[in-house]
Amino acid sequence: MSEQLALLGGNRAVTHGQPRFVWPILTxxxxxxxxxxxxxxxxxxxxxxxxxxxxxxxxxxxxxxxxxxxxxxxxxxxxxxxxxxxxxxxxxxxxxxxxxxxxxxxxxxxxxxxxxxxxxxxxxxxxxxxxxxxxxxxxxxxxxxxxxxxxxxxxxxxxxxxxxxxxxxxxxxxxxxxxxxxxxxxxxxxxxxxxxxxxxxxxxxxxxxxxxxxxxxxxxxxxxxxxxxxxxxxxxxxxxxxxxxxxxxxxxxxxxxxxxxxxxxxGHLDGWLREKRRFARIMSERFGKLRGLRAPVVPEGCDPAWYAFVLQYQPEELDGLPVERFHAALLAEGAVEADLPGSTCPLSWFPLYQEPHQLFPDAVPEQPCYKRGQFPTAERFSSNAIKLPVWVNPEDGEVVEQYIAAFEKVVGGYKQLL
Ligand SMILES: Cc1ncc(COP(=O)(O)O)c(C=O)c1O
CATH class of the missing domain: 3.40.640.10 (Type I PLP-dependent aspartate aminotransferase-like (Major domain))
Incomplete structure (x- = not known):
């Protein structure tokens, strides 16, 4: 039996419930x-x-x-x-x-x-x-x-x-x-x-x-x-x-x-990057094991800056559970910093790229007018993106663990959401 999800009245996996990633760090x-x-x-x-x-x-x-x-x-x-x-x-x-x-x-x-x-x-x-x-x-x-x-x-x-x-x-x-x-x-x-x-x-x-x-x-x-x-x-x-x-x-x-x-x-950049990379390694390893999720793909030889940690949700592995419902369950667990990035999406979804001549009447006739459906990989990537911050304070290790626990709990109990 999976643990009752917080969305359905269970206890929350993330106990502090408030955003812990506050940026920038001002001292x-x-x-x-x-x-x-x-x-x-x-x-x-x-x-x-x-x-x-x-x-x-x-x-x-x-x-x-x-x-x-x-x-x-x-x-x-x-x-x-x-x-x-x-x-x-x-x-x-x-x-x-x-x-x-x-x-x-x-x-x-x-x-x-x-x-x-x-x-x-x-x-x-x-x-x-x-x-x-x-x-x-x-x-x-x-x-x-x-x-x-x-x-x-x-x-x-x-x-x-x-x-x-x-x-x-x-x-x-x-x-x-x-x-x-x-x-x-x-x-x-x-x-x-x-x-x-x-x-x-x-x-x-x-x-x-x-x-x-x-x-x-x-x-x-x-x-x-x-x-x-x-x-x-x-x-x-x-x-x-x-x-x-x-x-x-x-x-x-x-x-x-x-x-x-x-x-x-x-002056703090290299120190922050060190911490972010340490947390990102833990997150990649642990999230990568969860059904229904893929950790970010990092090409060989690359060291990301981890501005964000963007998981790819795989609804087909969770009986088609919509990402919005999965996300709502995470928020209810107290994982309030999990975000579905809205304004960063395929540009072909924006009127500016669909009807550029409305705002730029002098744009050349060859200017493409894009429409939904033209960039399948981008559309899938964007629609399935769940974004987390990558924390920088060494003492945030506990937050990372609680976030991983929240995801594990929702994945384990996803059938309750269907
Ligand atoms: C990838 C990318 N390019 C450009 C910009 C624009 O930067 P600014 O908001 O400083 O104009 C942003 C800001 O969010 C961004 O994320």
Whole structure:
């Protein structure tokens, strides 16, 4: 006999019942860093102070020659696309399964997003990427979904063979590595990260891009950082210098207080990753044994950042029990941090991707209009995703055990829910 589920009146498996994953971790050191910055300056016009320190540290960590802070990850991605000088009608192959902001700024840049399905890892399917390459393709963009690195060696070799640029959205993957190399490093043309409030390194809001391509960097600077920063940084003999005072008309600068906070956090990144990886190992091993669930697929040689731990629910192994009912039972057990991610879903489900010409009447006629059902692997991955945080405090080992117990209990008693 299975134990009575909490949803049906039994005792809860998770006893504390409150969210234990509170992000970001704010300490007295964070307060001091932000206050120090507030007394120093709250508006930075050029690449100095905390901006220079953070960008230099970021470039060094990712073995890049240049980094550029922005006010959001969306702005960083937009800056990469404008920096790369994508022309109207240029096609960019992009993941169908990602947070939409990886891809949506392409519409603003006049480029054409061409979506590719994902594979069992949730990342872009390299075979589908290759099949989509055509005469108008100029670039590929990938997201390291939930912190698991995409197949960068294969993607960079495909892009090199076809003369394409490769961009990375590393917003879930601060500190992730493949073959010992950091994501966002040497294998792409440029990479962007969000520093938004839930991200592993955060300033509340903010973003950053890194590249070794000077032209891309200068164009990206001109796109969102007019006057002093452009005047000082764009070389005198560049054809872009004469636009330095106005830039391209937008201002996408980061806030210094946000970056002071992110700078303090950066010092903790390796320690957090160590703890996350330790917990993720336990979670993978234990969840992987449960009927009806698959632990995240991590390719050989990859060390994810574990922004989240995304299980794949297998309803056919539990007599077709809908994921929503399974999830409701988990919540009732007190596993309140188990989430069905809603807004991160196949982009083909969104009106923007189904009817792009409604919002962008000037989009080229070749812009695809997507519909549900076009990306079967992404649809299945998204519909069956159950997301858990990966805790970082060593004392959260007990929470991990209780969450595993909650899943074991619901799997063991699933027949009560049918
Ligand atoms: C994968 C991914 N890309 C881009 C973004 C956009 O970043 P921001 O919210 O900083 O604009 C996010 C934010 O959630 C994200 O998860």
């Amino acid at each position: 007295d050191a964070t307060d001091r860093a932000v206050l120090r910055q507030m007394r120093d300056t709250i508006s930075i016009y050029d690449r100095s102070g905390v901006f220079a320190r953070f960008e230099d540290a970021w470039s060094a960590r990712h073995k890049r020659s240049r980094s550029l802070l922005t006010n959001s990850g969306t702005s960083a991605l937009h800056s990469v696309y404008v920096g790369a000088d994508l022309k109207r009608g240029d096609q960019v192959i992009a993941p169908a399964y990602t947070f939409h902001a990886t891809v949506s700024p392409l519409f603003q840049a006049g480029a054409v997003p061409v979506l590719a399905d994902c594979d069992a890892t949730g990342n872009i399917d390299c075979d589908h990427v290759e099949a989509l390459i055509g005469s108008r393709t100029r670039a590929v963009v990938v997201t390291h979904m939930w912190g698991v690195p995409a197949d960068m060696p294969r993607l960079s070799s495909i892009c090199a063979r076809h003369g394409l640029m490769l961009f990375e959205d590393c917003s879930h993957a601060h500190g992730a590595t493949y073959g010992g190399n950091p994501v966002g490093g040497k294998d792409s043309t440029a990479a962007a990260w969000s520093l938004q409030g839930q991200k592993i390194i955060t300033g509340g809001e903010g973003g950053i891009l890194s590249t070794d391509d000077d032209r891309l960097y200068h164009r990206a600077t001109l796109f969102g950082h007019y006057n002093k920063r452009c005047v000082k940084e764009i070389p005198r003999d560049s054809d872009l210098q004469r636009f330095a005072v106005t830039g391209m008309g937008l201002k996408l600068r980061a806030h210094p207080l946000a970056i002071a906070m992110a700078e303090e956090q950066l």
